[in-house]
Amino acid sequence: xxxxxxxxxxxxxxxxxxxxxxxxxxxxxxxxxxxxxxxxxxxxxxxxxxxxxxxxxxxxxxxxxxxxxxxxxxxxxxxxxxxxxxxxxxxxxxxxxxxxxxxxxxxxxxxxxxxxxxxxxxxxxxxxxxxxxxxxxxxxxxxxxxxxxxxxxxxxxxxxxxxxxxxxxxxxxxxxxxxxxxxxxxxxxxxxxxxxxxxxxxxxxxxxxxxxxxxxxxxxxxxxxxxxxxxxxxxxxxxxxxxxxxxxxxxxxxxxxxxxxxxxxxxxxxxxxxxxxxxxxxxxxxxxxxxxxxxxxxxxxxxxxxxxxxxxxxxxxxxxxxxxxxxxxxxxxxxxxxxxxxxxxxxxxxxxxxxxxxxxxxxxxxxxxxxxxxxxxxxxxxxxxxxxxxxxxxxxxxxxxxxxxxxxxxxxxxxxxxxxxxxxxxxxxxxxxxx
Amino acid sequence: xxxxxxxxxxxxxxxxxxxxxxxxxxxxxxxxxxxxxxxxxxxxxxxxxxxxxxxxxxxxxxxxxxxxxxxxxxxxxxxxxxxxxxxxxxxxxxxxxxxxxxxxxxxxxxxxxxxxxxxxxxxxxxxxxxxxxxxxxxxxxxxxxxxxxxxxxxxxxxxxxxxxxxxxxxxxxxxxxxxxxxxxxxxxxxxxxxxxxxxxxxxxxxxxxxxxxxxxxxxxxxxxxxxxxxxxxxxxxxxxxxxxxxxxxxxxxxxxxxxxxxxxxxxxxxxxxxxxxxxxxxxxxxxxxxxxxxxxxxxxxxxxxxxxxxxxxxxxxxxxxxxxxxxxxxxxxxxxxxxxxxxxxxxxxxxxxxxxxxxxxxxxxxxxxxxxxxxxxxxxxxxxxxxxxxxxxxxxxxxxxxxxxxxxxxxxxxxxxxxxxxxxxxxxxxxxxxx
Numbered sequence: 001x002x003x004x005x006x007x008x009x010x011x012x013x014x015x016x017x018x019x020x021x022x023x024x025x026x027x028x029x030x031x032x033x034x035x036x037x038x039x040x041x042x043x044x045x046x047x048x049x050x051x052x053x054x055x056x057x058x059x060x061x062x063x064x065x066x067x068x069x070x071x072x073x074x075x076x077x078x079x080x081x082x083x084x085x086x087x088x089x090x091x092x093x094x095x096x097x098x099x100x101x102x103x104x105x106x107x108x109x110x111x112x113x114x115x116x117x118x119x120x121x122x123x124x125x126x127x128x129x130x131x132x133x134x135x136x137x138x139x140x141x142x143x144x145x146x147x148x149x150x151x152x153x154x155x156x157x158x159x160x161x162x163x164x165x166x167x168x169x170x171x172x173x174x175x176x177x178x179x180x181x182x183x184x185x186x187x188x189x190x191x192x193x194x195x196x197x198x199x200x201x202x203x204x205x206x207x208x209x210x211x212x213x214x215x216x217x218x219x220x221x222x223x224x225x226x227x228x229x230x231x232x233x234x235x236x237x238x239x240x241x242x243x244x245x246x247x248x249x250x251x252x253x254x255x256x257x258x259x260x261x262x263x264x265x266x267x268x269x270x271x272x273x274x275x276x277x278x279x280x281x282x283x284x285x286x287x288x289x290x291x292x293x294x295x296x297x298x299x300x301x302x303x304x305x306x307x308x309x310x311x312x313x314x315x316x317x318x319x320x321x322x323x324x325x326x327x328x329x330x331x332x333x334x335x336x337x338x339x340x341x342x343x344x345x346x347x348x349x350x351x352x353x354x355x356x357x358x359x360x361x362x363x364x365x366x367x368x369x370x371x372x373x374x375x376x377x378x379x380x381x382x383x384x385x386x387x388x389x390x391x392x393x394x395x396x397x398x399x400x401x402x403x404x405x406x407x408x409x410x411x412x413x414x415x416x417x418x419x420x421x422x423x424x425x426x427x428x429x430x431x432x433x434x435x
Numbered sequence: 436x437x438x439x440x441x442x443x444x445x446x447x448x449x450x451x452x453x454x455x456x457x458x459x460x461x462x463x464x465x466x467x468x469x470x471x472x473x474x475x476x477x478x479x480x481x482x483x484x485x486x487x488x489x490x491x492x493x494x495x496x497x498x499x500x501x502x503x504x505x506x507x508x509x510x511x512x513x514x515x516x517x518x519x520x521x522x523x524x525x526x527x528x529x530x531x532x533x534x535x536x537x538x539x540x541x542x543x544x545x546x547x548x549x550x551x552x553x554x555x556x557x558x559x560x561x562x563x564x565x566x567x568x569x570x571x572x573x574x575x576x577x578x579x580x581x582x583x584x585x586x587x588x589x590x591x592x593x594x595x596x597x598x599x600x601x602x603x604x605x606x607x608x609x610x611x612x613x614x615x616x617x618x619x620x621x622x623x624x625x626x627x628x629x630x631x632x633x634x635x636x637x638x639x640x641x642x643x644x645x646x647x648x649x650x651x652x653x654x655x656x657x658x659x660x661x662x663x664x665x666x667x668x669x670x671x672x673x674x675x676x677x678x679x680x681x682x683x684x685x686x687x688x689x690x691x692x693x694x695x696x697x698x699x700x701x702x703x704x705x706x707x708x709x710x711x712x713x714x715x716x717x718x719x720x721x722x723x724x725x726x727x728x729x730x731x732x733x734x735x736x737x738x739x740x741x742x743x744x745x746x747x748x749x750x751x752x753x754x755x756x757x758x759x760x761x762x763x764x765x766x767x768x769x770x771x772x773x774x775x776x777x778x779x780x781x782x783x784x785x786x787x788x789x790x791x792x793x794x795x796x797x798x799x800x801x802x803x804x805x806x807x808x809x810x811x812x813x814x815x816x817x818x819x820x821x822x823x824x825x826x827x828x829x830x831x832x833x834x835x836x837x838x839x840x841x842x843x844x845x846x847x848x849x850x851x852x853x854x855x856x857x858x859x860x861x862x863x864x865x866x867x868x869x870x
Contacts (some may be wrong), residue, residue: 060615159665166621167665168610175607178600185599185764194769216779219770223783229764230594230602231668330662334629335654344651348658 012084015068017045020055023117024066024233030110030119033346048244049130050075050376051075051082052259056122062261063122064109064202069259075376083179086259092173094120096236100156104149105255123254126247133243133280134380136289136297143304145253146246147274147311150238150243152267155319157236159330171233171263180260185238187220188366189226192373193219201373204391204429209373210397211431221405225362233263234360241269241278241366246376261299267359270312274305274360275367278421285425302375302418309360309414313353320349365401391429399427446549450503450533452480453502455490457551458643459501465545465554470496481565483679485510485811487694491557499544504694510811518614521694523553527608528693529555531671535591539584541682541691556758558689561682567714568678569815570717571724571732581681581690582746585673589701590754592671594765606668607700608726615695619674623801624661627808628654630818636808639826639864643833644808646866656840660797668698672782676704677802678711679813702794705747709740709795710802713856714815717832720860737853744795744849748788755784800836807833826864 015023024030025038034041036059046065047054051069069087073080091111098105110119129142145388155161157170182368191198193213212218238245239260247254281301284294324345325333336345372394384390400421404411409415427433450458459465462471464645469476471494481500487502508515509569509593526546533540564577590596592605620713626633634645647653674695684691688708712770716736719729759780760768771780777846806813807829819825835856846852 096552133478159662164665165613165617168616172607175603175610178603181603182600190764190767190770194767216771216775220779220783223766223770227594230599230764233666233668248509329625329665331658332625332629335658336651344655348655426620 011169012087012116015053015115015117017043017055018349019038020066023115024119025056026063027110027119030064033062033064034059041342047074051086055139058122063124065106065120065122067118067120069116077381078260082183084384086177087111087118088113088181089177089261090259091118093236093238096155096157096170098259101149101255104145104152104253112211120256121249123256126249128244129246129248130243130276130280130379131244134221134250134275134283134383136284136287136293138297138300139250139253140250140251141251142246142248142253142307144311146241146255147308147313147340148240148315149255150266150269150273151312151315151319153238154269155316155323158234158266158328159327160165160320161323163327163333164329165168167233170236174236174262175263177260178201180239181262183217184260184262185226185230187376189222189229192369193222198375200375201375201394202387202391204388205372205394205398205431208391208395208431211400212369212398215402216405218402221362221408222366225359225366225368228265228359229268229363230416233266234265237262237264237266238269238272239264241272242263242371242378243280244274246273265359265363266354267356267361268363270308270356270360270406271363271365272367274308274380275371276363277301277305277308278364278400279368279371279397280398281421282425283380283384284391285396286381286386286393287410288391297427298422302421305418306414309357309434312356316353316356317349321388335387357414358408358412361404361417362408365404368397369402388429393424395429395431396424396427398431400424439705440819443820447506447551449505450488450550450552452478452490455492455501458550458618459492459499460556462545462554463707465499468497468499468544469494484511484551484646485554486521491663492700498559500541500557502553502555505860517618519551521615522546523611524609524612524615524696525692525694526553526698528671528673533606534587536584536587536690537683539587539688539778546740552823553787558682558691561687561689563679564681565606565678565711565715565814566684568712568736569718571719571722571728572733573735574683574685574688576686577683577688577747578679578708578712578743581676582705582743582748583750584688584690584705585676585701585708586747586750586754588673588750588770589670590705591703592698593669593763595755596758597759598762599764601862602668604721605671607852609671612697613675619695619697620661621715622811623805624664626659626810627804628657628738633810634808635810635812636829637822637826639823640807640829640833642864643830643866647804647808647833647837652841653837656797656843657801660801662796663700664703664796664798665699667700669700670698672697672699673704675708677806677813681708683723692740700794700798700820702791702796703798705743705791706798706800707802709743709799710806711813711815712736712740712743713799713835714803714806714832715811716856717828717860718815718819721816721821721824721828731766735855737856738789740853741849744792751788751791752784757825762840762854792849793843793847796839796852797843800839803832803836823864827861830866831859832864833866835859 001093010125021038021041041057041059043058046056051073055066057064057066069084071084072078073082091108094108106121107121109329110300238258239262246337247256284298381390381394443478455478456473456476474491476494479491486508488505492501504519506519507513508517531542541556541558543555558842640654673693674697681690682691716733719733719829816825816829
């Protein structure tokens with residue numbers, strides 16, 4: 001895409017791949033990181049998400065990741081316009097969380113608000129977690145790290161960790177991130193339950209998709225959580241924390257791609273991540289791989305859902321206990337002093353975390369459905385070339401998610417949730433068949 | 436206060452009473468409303484709230500109300516600073532709601548963002564509702580009108596009435612209204628449950644105030660609603676809708692003073708208004724007035740609580756039914772089509788309104804407590820000169836509010852709420868005595 005086609009009065013232009021190195025050469029700090037002369041730098045297009053242009057640039061001394069928000073959805077093209085100010089929100093999210101999550105995210109090195117252009121620390125030899133999961137690889141720290149990341153980010157941006165003045169300042173900023181939120185609202189909460197050109201399921205899932213469009217109990221449950229997503233401003237969320245937003249090595253984990261950041265219920269981020277582990281669990285049934293290898297990987301995936309939640313809970317409660325009076329307005333120390341106050345706070349913490357668990361489970365189910373029926377499907381299923389086989393694996397996931405949303409009382413603890421996952425294998429393509 | 440004392444580089448200065456008429460004379464549209472020459476205009480200081488300067492100006496042709504936000508709390512003085520940008524939020528609130536509530540609020544005629552100076556339609560012969568209630572006067576339309584006002588304002592600023600983009604735009608704007616929100620958070624939700632210089636209760640209430648500071652069940656219940664106030668961004672609230680924010684005649688009602696506006700739970704505004712009716716009910720016990728007159732007025736007050744709620748519910752549900760697809764993201768018509776969808780929506784509406792009722796009752800209790808123990812007490816009790824007698828009436832109100840917050844399951848319908856009010860008369864000054 002030539003920059004000439006995008007002449008605008010505000011100075012924004014789409015940078016072609018050929019424009020990137022000359023532009024970086026003008027940024028002293030970035031040039032110093034790369035080292036040597038620009039003629040020695042190499043560039044690779046690595047955009048594998050759906051919406052932005054992303055390049056890796058290497059020099060004699062080091063590398064960086066360059067990312068530009070385009071005025072449309074990259075994967076779809078110019079017919080799906082999208083405000084490029086999303087890079088501003090990604091930069092704002094990284095800046096807000098950097099002092100909180102530290103090494104669990106890459107460093108933001110540069111942000112240009114005119115070009116909506118970010119330069120970010122290059123992660124190497126990290127790979128995207130989703131790719132590893134499809135390969136059947138294991139990342140022992142990833143899920144525990146993501147649990148800690150969500151706990152830290154959530155606590156310190158909520159009414160527990162900051163006075164409301166600070167929270168309202170953040171809310172004011174991220175309330176302007178509306179183009180990306182419209183994508184979340186449509187693709188996650190609306191499209192799977194209605195007919196729209198964006199839905200992308202395989203024809204073998206027609207009956208399931210129709211059953212979901214007709215299921216008024218299910219749509220009522222989803223509406224309740226859609227309401228929470230739009231109205232419960234509990235903490236600053238990543239907003240798109242699936243396994244494609246996590247870069248991993250065996251011993252390092254980094255959360256990336258915060259452009260969907262918004263204030264919402266803490267369980268939303270946890271649910272997004274768990275959904276992608278569970279979807280991978282179901283997808284494994286369609287892979288040509290020895291049964292014992294598959295079963296072992298599946299067992300590991302279920303353990304990672306538990307690790308995610310336990311890590312989150314442990315970290316969240318620990319931060320709360322260690323910060324009895326951080327200036328948050330929710331439970332001021334003066335209101336809960338003495339042994340009776342301490343005992344009550346322990347109960348309050350348990351209830352608070354239990355409520356997050358209920359959200360976590362529901363949002364996990366909602367995110368699973370969205371990745372099967374709606375736009376932007378995932379490679380976990382995409383690599384299953386036989387579409388009937390793929391649909392069968394996807395139907396298992398849909399059946400599980402439907403049960404979770406319609407009977408939340410059966411999923412009030414982690415054990416119940418994990419035990420249920422294998423029971424929906426072999427559900428089949430008839431959404432009304434009795435198991 | 437001389438303007439000279441407030442020289443600032445941003446152009447803001449405190450207008451003295453003598454400055455108002457010369458300033459209004461420079462505003463063509465306002466001068467036209469007043470008519471004649473500025474020398475014919477008369478001015479009266481009518482500030483009876485706690486925080487702003489307010490004047491009524493009359494000319495040969497008409498009158499206006501002029502209001503300036505001062506850089507401090509007017510009633511307290513310069514030692515309690517307060518951001519004067521609150522006039523901006525009052526103007527923003529009036530502009531946002533004008534097309535929605537129409538004649539239930541006065542018109543904003545002029546707003547000067549440098550001076551934080553508003554000119555508003557003069558309401559005549561209206562009086563402040565609180566004054567009328569203390570006199571034992573009846574305003575047959577007031578409570579029904581306030582119910583309709585809240586229904587209209589809430590529906591059309593919530594996810595029911597507007598797409599989230601519009602709601603997030605409003606949220607971004609009002610999230611900056613932090614100085615006034617700090618007052619709400621402190622005076623309503625924190626101060627009554629801790630020792631602070633701002634608390635203003637009479638010494639005879641010491642035991643009750645201490646009992647509230649020590650009541651961990653009560654503080655836990657209040658914390659739950661404090662959390663909802665800070666995190667549940669359900670709709671745009673007035674934020675201070677007590678009987679001093681309502682101007683009335685026999686057949687006209689206007690809601691004024693929206694500077695505390697914020698996004699929050701719809702039940703908060705309803706609770707604020709009802710709290711002041713119920714407080715007046717208890718205060719009547721301390722007035723020297725014939726018993727039959729008092730009993731009859733009290734009966735009328737209880738009826739007005741019912742009228743408020745019924746009017747709100749009726750109007751809110753009617754707007755919802757008449758707007759099946761206004762573009763809100765919460766319950767899109769496409770998800771609830773056909774007879775099954777219509778039946779389900781009826782259930783959803785009932786549940787939605789029931790949840791507002793639970794909030795309404797709890798916030799009414801919280802606002803009652805705040806007006807007895809915290810800063811900015813109300814004339815309803817203030818006119819009872821015998822402080823022991825005053826304290827006895829206030830103790831009744833505290834006992835009722837405590838019961839509502841600690842046993843919400845006993846107050847799930849309007850009848851239960853209204854029946855309970857008289858039962859707390861004669862509670863006495865010992866907070867631990869059994870009734």
